[in-house]
Amino acid sequence: MFERFTKDARAVVTGAVEHAERAGSETVDAEHMLLALLDREGSRASFALASVGGAGWLESVREALGEARRRGGLSQADTDALAGLGIDVSEIVARVEEAHGVGAMSGDRAGAGRWSGWSGRRPFSRSAKDVLVRALRVAVGHKDRHVGDEHILLALTTGPGVPAEVLADHGVTYEALTRVLYGGGEAKAG
Secondary structure (H helix, E strand, C coil): CCHHHCCHHHHHHHHHHHHHHHCCCCCEHHHHHHHHHHHHHCCCCHHHHHHHHHCCCCHHHHHHHHHHHCCCCCHHHHHHHHHHHHCCHHHHHHHHHHCCCCCCCCCCCCCCCCCCCCCCCCCEEEHHHHHHHHHHHHHHHHCCCCCCHHHHHHHHHHHCCCHHHHHHHHHCCHHHHHHHHCCCCCCCCC
């Protein structure tokens, strides 16, 4: 599959691995892919993000991703649903962090790449693999011959979970990106 990826798309995948390593995460997740996309400059995805997201919002997206990670990867919709059941996620996070330190629920482990037997390679989580498959479908749906970083960005907006929610909260939707990238509101591939 990666033979169809452009240089920019491969850079996003590599960047996602680097984000996972820096965080001490055991897997490369969809959130790491979004963070890698936010780092890009001079690509189709960075152009689309700047066009749709506007100025000064990138840090807000990074902060929202960090907050979701602190909540153990729960989206705001998940948090709201639990609140409807009388479960205060922020209280749970506060208690866990009080006992175990800030970020204890994030799943990141300081020094995770240093345990004995660790190969130094992080596997891709189901969410990250799903993004890559959807990116391929998006490219095919738009009749593009290669998978670019813009297809990864579009794929992030179509799936469930934190990246799509955070992007949507900042006005970055599949439809808005499609208008910028393709000049129209074509149907989702996925």
